[in-house]
Amino acid sequence: MSLTATDITVGYRRGSPVLDGVTLSVDPGRVIGLAGPSGCGKSTLARVVALLLAPWSGEVMVDGERVHRTRHRAPRRLRTAVGVVFQSPRRSVDPRFTLAEVMAEPLRASHRSSREVRDRVETLAARVDLTADLMSRKPHEVSDGQLQRACLARALALQPRYLVCDEMTSMLDASTTAALVRVVNDEVAERDMGVLAVSHDDALLDVWAERVDVLGDDIASSDVSGRR
Numbered sequence: 039m040s041l042t043a044t045d046i047t048v049g050y051r052r053g054s055p056v057l058d059g060v061t062l063s064v065d066p067g068r069v070i071g072l073a074g075p076s077g078c079g080k081s082t083l084a085r086v087v088a089l090l091l092a093p094w095s096g097e098v099m100v101d102g103e104r105v106h107r108t109r110h111r112a113p114r115r116l117r118t119a120v121g122v123v124f125q126s127p128r129r130s131v132d133p134r135f136t137l138a139e140v141m142a143e144p145l146r147a148s149h150r151s152s153r154e155v156r157d158r159v160e161t162l163a164a165r166v167d168l169t170a171d172l173m174s175r176k177p178h179e180v181s182d183g184q185l186q187r188a189c190l191a192r193a194l195a196l197q198p199r200y201l202v203c204d205e206m207t208s209m210l211d212a213s214t215t216a217a218l219v220r221v222v223n224d225e226v227a228e229r230d231m232g233v234l235a236v237s238h239d240d241a242l243l244d245v246w247a248e249r250v251d252v253l254g255d256d257i258a259s260s261d262v263s264g265r266r
């Protein structure tokens with residue numbers, strides 16, 4: 039059981055790959071860090087692993103099942119198996135939604151009953167430490183940290199088996215960073231969620247990740263190498 043990307047080649051312009059033959063694996067119950075210089079393709083690899091970007095070649099497998107399509111066209115069981123949190127919460131939410139609606143989005147898309155949605159959103163709000171008064175606010179009425187808490191809750195709403203955190207805390211202060219990392223770690227400990235933590239913050243990965251893979255700036259070199 040694992041989330042694996044094997045021999046991935048992908049880019050944004052034909053003939054000019056950003057990643058060339060890169061392999062990465064995330065196991066359940068572990069936090070794997072992904073580091074490397076700016077522009078080396080960490081976010082691109084994160085998108086592939088989060089099933090948001092289809093590789094030109096290579097394969098992505100979720101617990102032994104090959105993913106043939108990207109997120110919106112993949113079967114539900116694969117789509118909901120991998121959650122993702124991005125760096126900028128403001129660019130990740132519909133500005134017309136309240137925080138409660140942001141968190142409810144994946145539950146509604148999965149046709150959960152109104153009662154289930156309400157209960158689950160309440161549980162998630164407690165988990166990410168968002169008080170009831172914040173839940174009825176729109177994104178422009180809350181801080182980046184509060185909005186990122188809602189985005190993390192949204193990513194956890196369907197209890198994904200894996201979570202991809204792409205620079206999840208890089209816009210946040212130290213205490214909010216610690217709080218969000220704690221929430222993620224609780225999910226790892228309680229239900230064996232596997233995590234890919236992309237960050238340029240070595241100090242954070244040193245304390246958070248059990249292993250850090252470094253994506254070189256020489257993209258022609260193949261496998262990401264374990265730093266420890």
Ligand SMILES: Nc1ncnc2c1ncn2[C@@H]1O[C@H](COP(=O)(O)OP(=O)(O)OP(=O)(O)O)[C@@H](O)[C@H]1O
Nearest residue numbers: 050051056074075076077078079080081082083238
């Ligand atoms: N949507 C896109 N369209 C075209 N090129 C892109 C796109 N996203 C990324 N790139 C390019 O792909 C390369 C890798 O970008 P990527 O964001 O994956 O790197 P990164 O390691 O995450 O960088 P950083 O640490 O600065 O966020 C860069 O040269 C970037 O300009």
